[in-house]
Amino acid sequence: MIVQYRAKDIHLSDANKEHIEAAVEKFKKFSLDLTRVMCNVMAEKKGVTVEFEIHVAHTAPIIITEHDKDLDAAIDIAIDRASKALSRLHDKVKDHKAPSIKELVIDEA
Numbered sequence: 001m002i003v004q005y006r007a008k009d010i011h012l013s014d015a016n017k018e019h020i021e022a023a024v025e026k027f028k029k030f031s032l033d034l035t036r037v038m039c040n041v042m043a044e045k046k047g048v049t050v051e052f053e054i055h056v057a058h059t060a061p062i063i064i065t066e067h068d069k070d071l072d073a074a075i076d077i078a079i080d081r082a083s084k085a086l087s088r089l090h091d092k093v094k095d096h097k098a099p100s101i102k103e104l105v106i107d108e109a
C-alpha cells in the first residue's frame with residue numbers, strides 16, 4: 001500500500017505524518033485490499049481542510065473531506081469518518097458472499 005501526503009500552504013510536521021501513518025495502519029484491520037491512501041492538507045482562510053482519498057481494489061475510491069480550525073482535530077475527525085466508511089464497506093463485502101454448502105439446511109420430508 002502506498003501512502004502519499006500533499007500539503008498546500010501549510011507545513012506537515014513529522015508528528016502529524018506519524019499520526020496519519022498510524023491511522024492508515026489501523027485501516028488494515030478491515031481486511032480490504034487497500035492500494036493507495038492519499039492525504040491532502042490545505043490551509044484556508046478560516047482553518048484547515050484535510051482530505052483522505054482511499055483507493056480499495058475493485059471499488060470506487062472513498063473520499064473523506066473535513067474542515068476545522070485545528071489541524072489535529074481535522075485529522076482525527078477525518079480518520080474517524082474514514083474508519084466508519086471502511087467498516088461499512090467491509091460489512092457490505094462480507095455479507096455479500098453466498099452461504100457455503102455446509103450452511104445449507106437439508107429438508108427431510
